Amino acid sequence: MTAIDxxxxxxxxxxxxxxxxxxxxRDEVIADRGEKxxxxxxxxxxxxxxxxxxxxxxxxxxxxxxxxxxxxxxLSVAKIMDNMEIGHNVLHGxxxxxxxxxxxxxxxxxxxxxxSDQWKHSHxxxxxxxxxxxxxxxxxxxxxxxxDEDQKWHPFHxxxxxxxxxxxxxxxxxxxxxxxxxxxxxxxxxxxNPEFRLRAxxxxxxxxxxxxxxxxxxxxxxGPSFLTTLAATFTANVVRNVWSHSVIMCGHFPEGVQVxxxxxxxxxxRGQWYLxxxxxxxxxxxxxxxxxxxxxLSHQIEHHLFPDLPSxxxxxxxxxxxxxxxxxxxxxxxxxxxxxxxxxxxxxxxxSLPNKKPKVRTPEREQELLAA
Amino acid sequence: xTSTALRSRAWxxxxxxxxxxxxxxxxxxxSPLRAGADLRGRIEAVHPETGDAATVVIRPGHGWRGHTAxxxxxxxxxxxxxxxxxxxxxxxxxDRQDGRFTITVKAIPDGKVSNHLVRGARPGTLIQLDQATGxxxxxxxxxxxxxxxxxxxxxxxVMGMLRDTEFDDxxxxxxxxxxxxxxFRDELHxxxxxxxxxxxxxxxxxxxxxxxxxxxxxxxDWAERETxxxxxxxxxxxxxxxxxxxxxxxxxxxxxxxxxxxxAGEGGEVTFSATGKSVDADGATPLLDIGEEAGVLMPxxxxxxxxFGCVSxxxxxxxxxxxxxxxxxxxxxxxxxxxxxxxxxxxDIER
Numbered sequence: 001m002t003a004i005d006x007x008x009x010x011x012x013x014x015x016x017x018x019x020x021x022x023x024x025x026r027d028e029v030i031a032d033r034g035e036k037x038x039x040x041x042x043x044x045x046x047x048x049x050x051x052x053x054x055x056x057x058x059x060x061x062x063x064x065x066x067x068x069x070x071x072x073x074x075l076s077v078a079k080i081m082d083n084m085e086i087g088h089n090v091l092h093g094x095x096x097x098x099x100x101x102x103x104x105x106x107x108x109x110x111x112x113x114x115x116s117d118q119w120k121h122s123h124x125x126x127x128x129x130x131x132x133x134x135x136x137x138x139x140x141x142x143x144x145x146x147x148d149e150d151q152k153w154h155p156f157h158x159x160x161x162x163x164x165x166x167x168x169x170x171x172x173x174x175x176x177x178x179x180x181x182x183x184x185x186x187x188x189x190x191x192x193n194p195e196f197r198l199r200a201x202x203x204x205x206x207x208x209x210x211x212x213x214x215x216x217x218x219x220x221x222x223g224p225s226f227l228t229t230l231a232a233t234f235t236a237n238v239v240r241n242v243w244s245h246s247v248i249m250c251g252h253f254p255e256g257v258q259v260x261x262x263x264x265x266x267x268x269x270r271g272q273w274y275l276x277x278x279x280x281x282x283x284x285x286x287x288x289x290x291x292x293x294x295x296x297l298s299h300q301i302e303h304h305l306f307p308d309l310p311s312x313x314x315x316x317x318x319x320x321x322x323x324x325x326x327x328x329x330x331x332x333x334x335x336x337x338x339x340x341x342x343x344x345x346x347x348x349x350x351x352s353l354p355n356k357k358p359k360v361r362t363p364e365r366e367q368e369l370l371a372a
Numbered sequence: 373x374t375s376t377a378l379r380s381r382a383w384x385x386x387x388x389x390x391x392x393x394x395x396x397x398x399x400x401x402x403s404p405l406r407a408g409a410d411l412r413g414r415i416e417a418v419h420p421e422t423g424d425a426a427t428v429v430i431r432p433g434h435g436w437r438g439h440t441a442x443x444x445x446x447x448x449x450x451x452x453x454x455x456x457x458x459x460x461x462x463x464x465x466x467d468r469q470d471g472r473f474t475i476t477v478k479a480i481p482d483g484k485v486s487n488h489l490v491r492g493a494r495p496g497t498l499i500q501l502d503q504a505t506g507x508x509x510x511x512x513x514x515x516x517x518x519x520x521x522x523x524x525x526x527x528x529x530v531m532g533m534l535r536d537t538e539f540d541d542x543x544x545x546x547x548x549x550x551x552x553x554x555x556f557r558d559e560l561h562x563x564x565x566x567x568x569x570x571x572x573x574x575x576x577x578x579x580x581x582x583x584x585x586x587x588x589x590x591x592x593d594w595a596e597r598e599t600x601x602x603x604x605x606x607x608x609x610x611x612x613x614x615x616x617x618x619x620x621x622x623x624x625x626x627x628x629x630x631x632x633x634x635x636a637g638e639g640g641e642v643t644f645s646a647t648g649k650s651v652d653a654d655g656a657t658p659l660l661d662i663g664e665e666a667g668v669l670m671p672x673x674x675x676x677x678x679x680f681g682c683v684s685x686x687x688x689x690x691x692x693x694x695x696x697x698x699x700x701x702x703x704x705x706x707x708x709x710x711x712x713x714x715x716x717x718x719x720d721i722e723r
């Protein structure tokens with residue numbers, strides 16, 4: 001929570017007008033959504049499958065170093081495509097309108113150890129509804145870190161740069177644990193909850209399948225290249241994990257992003273909800289390829305405003321959204337990937353130590369800061 | 373070990389290789405019509421028949437089990453990126469040699485799929501198929517005398533029969549607005565010239581609608597004929613009444629096209645068919661709230677239309693998106709977000 005409310009200059013009426021303008025942007029895309037969009041996602045899915053097949057094919061000869069390098073690099077890209085531009089967005093229901101049961105949020109499964117239905121609950125339902133609300137949105141530090149001055153400090157947080165690094169390398173496992181709410185559910189009183197046990201078993205099954213595929217079956221198929229293929233799939237998984245972790249950190253942790261108190265969302269209107277998404281997210285600037293590899297989460301602000309619009313439309317939506325930020329004099333947090341990753345990491349390191357003064361937002365303090 | 377058991381083992385192993393996808397997801401990339409794939413077809417040609425009707429030539433996938441003359445097939449076509457399913461009569465004979473079959477489609481006003489197929493379908497396009505079905509078919513025992521009573525696109529299943537099986541004595545009474553609106557007109561006239569068919573065309577634009585009592589004059593021995601009738605509900609209702617009155621209803625076989633015309637209204641009776649509850653709903657309350665108030669176990673999430681945690685199958689009727697006003701009509705496989713949808717007329721949610 002920053003000391004100065006950057007939306008204080010807006011009247012309630014302006015906020016509702018902003019909401020209507022955003023609704024209009026959404027309606028425009030929906031009215032125009034059609035064959036070209038459907039062709040886009042089918043092309044991406046087909047390209048991802050071909051790339052994955054090809055890289056697994058190349059890795060059959062991974063004892064040969066150039067093959068290892070090529071296979072590992074392309075498998076990493078294929079895994080990133082699967083999780084980011086395809087999996088994340090399909091599971092958001094962005095393509096449900098096509099009514100194709102093969103590309104649908106209710107049937108999709110992704111190359112990830114967290115089963116898609118559990119991820120959909122924690123991500124779509126909790127994170128997207130309660131974005132950046134302390135105590136409600138567990139994405140704020142994933143329960144292992146403090147990413148805002150107003151989150152309570154605990155000696156455990158001293159290690160958070162290390163926790164964050166480990167989480168980055170094994171991000172998919174971090175997400176699976178997070179979707180299971182392990183921190184809460186491992187408590188003795190909850191451990192035997194049948195619902196939790198059922199979900200934990202589902203995660204166990206998914207992990208077994210993923211591990212078997214990547215670390216047993218494909219290496220075995222490679223015969224003499226067993227060990228090099230094992231190393232290749234491990235590397236590809238780590239690359240995918242670090243990449244998606246970095247992209248996702250940039251979405252809500254960089255400096256300039258706002259967090260909110262539980263109280264502040266009571267009786268929230270549509271306009272206020274939109275405003276919270278605008279202030280609680282940050283973008284990554286870059287080339288088309290960059291946007292594609294982030295699964296268009298580089299348009300995090302637009303994604304949070306319209307989580308169910310097809311990802312290929314965020315770029316055009318961003319132009320209009322940015323104009324609204326200017327019109328309403330709000331800060332559009334964006335920057336190139338290295339800058340945003342650095343900013344997020346700096347915060348993780350800084351907040352591993354307790355802050356001197358908790359920044360509680362009071363009118364007096366705002367005056368004080370404005371004067372300073 | 374039997375070969376099927378061996379094959380299923382091999383398949384299981386392949387699934388471990390491709391997880392979380394299925395082997396078929398990869399095979400579909402190269403061979404979508406192969407044996408064992410979901411049933412699909414490829415549009416190979418589209419031939420115009422009249423100003424608003426066209427015949428679509430379809431090569432079905434290997435799983436296609438063929439059809440019986442007079443049957444229809446459900447096809448799933450992507451129109452503007454959205455998959456829509458419709459049923460069309462098969463118009464090709466069952467002994468067609470090249471493995472393809474045809475459907476003949478008449479574009480109806482505001483018909484998304486029919487207009488797309490007649491005017492926008494491109495050869496090479498993949499479509500989804502179901503197996504042919506329907507009991508509007510010829511009997512095993514050959515009837516001595518046959519009457520085909522058809523109107524408009526109702527001629528399509530009958531054309532499938534005419535092309536498939538020759539009878540000694542066939543009469544056809546067909547209604548269409550004008551001569552140029554008669555689908556298959558040249559072929560019908562060729563059959564007439566070859567003395568394989570006696571045909572009466574009723575041109576309703578000039579002659580008015582067919583009065584069923586005129587059958588006595590057009591086909592004096594109609595009551596002795598095994599009759600297949602297909603066309604709009606008005607014609608079929610009149611025919612059924614007429615045949616019943618004369619006590620020969622067992623000779624009449626009808627096929628009704630049920631265009632899914634849903635009249636969208638404001639609110640209506642909502643049925644939760646899995647739970648077996650029905651309640652009245654207004655046009656402004658989300659179906660999620662309606663269901664919960666009625667004690668139906670409804671899945672739910674954000675309650676604002678973003679998380680897709682509440683999607684439920686819409687089995688019948690129509691709903692309105694409370695954000696955009698857009699109407700969604702029931703079709704197999706259609707899921708709706710109950711938290712932002714209200715009843716637009718009576719509807720059935722499978723919960």
